[in-house]
Amino acid sequence: MRVVVTGAGGQTGSLVVQQLLERGVDTTAVVRTEGSKQKLAEQLGAQAAKLKIVLADVTDSKTLGTAFAGMDAAVVVTSAMPRLLKSSLLGVILAKVFTLGYVSRKPSFYFDEGQSPEIVDWMGQRDQIDAAKTAGLKHVVLVSSMAGTKPDHFLNTQMDNIVLWKRKAECYLVASGLPYTIIHPGGLLPHFGDRNPAPGGRRQLYVGIDDSLMDDGQNHSSIPRGDVAAVCVASLFEPLAQGRSFDLGAGPEGEPYSLNLKDLLEPLQGANAHYTKEQAEFKGGKKVRTCPCGEQ
Numbered sequence: 001m002r003v004v005v006t007g008a009g010g011q012t013g014s015l016v017v018q019q020l021l022e023r024g025v026d027t028t029a030v031v032r033t034e035g036s037k038q039k040l041a042e043q044l045g046a047q048a049a050k051l052k053i054v055l056a057d058v059t060d061s062k063t064l065g066t067a068f069a070g071m072d073a074a075v076v077v078t079s080a081m082p083r084l085l086k087s088s089l090l091g092v093i094l095a096k097v098f099t100l101g102y103v104s105r106k107p108s109f110y111f112d113e114g115q116s117p118e119i120v121d122w123m124g125q126r127d128q129i130d131a132a133k134t135a136g137l138k139h140v141v142l143v144s145s146m147a148g149t150k151p152d153h154f155l156n157t158q159m160d161n162i163v164l165w166k167r168k169a170e171c172y173l174v175a176s177g178l179p180y181t182i183i184h185p186g187g188l189l190p191h192f193g194d195r196n197p198a199p200g201g202r203r204q205l206y207v208g209i210d211d212s213l214m215d216d217g218q219n220h221s222s223i224p225r226g227d228v229a230a231v232c233v234a235s236l237f238e239p240l241a242q243g244r245s246f247d248l249g250a251g252p253e254g255e256p257y258s259l260n261l262k263d264l265l266e267p268l269q270g271a272n273a274h275y276t277k278e279q280a281e282f283k284g285g286k287k288v289r290t291c292p293c294g295e296q
């Protein structure tokens with residue numbers, strides 16, 4: 001099997017690449033910049049010798065054709081990258097202090113010009129799906145996110161509707177006729193700024209649909225990136241994973257956990273995310289936020 005991984009320089013994408021190489025899969029990594037290419041090669045060490053690394057930007061569809069040509073499957077892990085608007089932290093702190101912790105305010109984020117969720121997560125994923133179709137791929141695994149049914153979740157209100165744009169791309173993939181697996185992980189571990197490692201393969205995994213894991217009070221809506229990567233890779237080898245769209249979370253860290261994708265999906269009894277016409281036709285409607293003070 002020849003597999004192309006996009007967003008391969010990212011924290012989850014690089015783990016997908018690593019796990020594919022460990023399984024001896026013929027892998028092509030798509031990265032956006034020379035810097036990401038170098039970082040990925042360093043992270044993989046000797047394994048990098050077996051890897052083909054291609055530079056492509058999903059906002060430039062012309063660069064995608066070469067990356068997808070000759071592949072059997074794709075794992076799409078690209079994402080618009082939110083940047084913290086540092087000045088918004090003041091509001092977060094003041095709200096906490098003046099309400100003695102009763103009111104919690106979320107910080108604001110912005111995206112680099114031309115790299116908004118609409119452009120990267122919707123158009124960029126749509127163009128990858130088109131490239132996969134043109135190249136005759138037999139399976140596309142797409143990493144999206146929980147909160148796709150929650151327009152009022154802070155990922156949407158503070159990050160230019162990022163998950164709603166991702167959900168629109170999912171609808172496009174489902175309608176494309178390509179065999180697909182769509183994974184909605186919850187909060188990826190380690191969380192931003194947390195120095196503690198969160199290794200994969202040490203937690204019970206859980207699945208749900210339509211954000212049920214966020215609402216069931218069981219605290220299963222976070223997951224180590226290594227576990228998300230393992231489910232992506234396992235999906236390529238498990239025919240039952242095709243035509244599936246599900247949420248993915250994990251319990252607390254404990255004993256080594258051996259992933260069996262068929263068993264993991266079993267509790268869903270074949271259920272998948274429900275996609276609506278409104279999600280497929282989502283148009284945003286908000287101006288893309290850019291950093292007002294020029295801070296990076």
Ligand SMILES: NC(=O)c1ccc[n+]([C@@H]2O[C@H](COP(=O)([O-])OP(=O)(O)OC[C@H]3O[C@@H](n4cnc5c(N)ncnc54)[C@H](OP(=O)(O)O)[C@@H]3O)[C@@H](O)[C@H]2O)c1
Pocket residue numbers: 007008009010011012013031032033036056057058059077078079080081115120124143144145146184185186187188189225
């Ligand atoms: N963070 C969370 O808690 C969370 C929760 C649920 C779901 N997710 C989703 O899970 C996935 C993996 O998250 P992560 O934090 O591991 O990812 P990440 O480290 O932020 O990686 C994102 C990757 O996308 C690439 N990318 C961005 N814009 C691009 C463009 N225009 N062209 C080509 N590549 C581009 C980046 O390339 P460079 O390396 O060149 O920058 C980077 O490698 C993402 O889809 C994310 O939205 C995240």
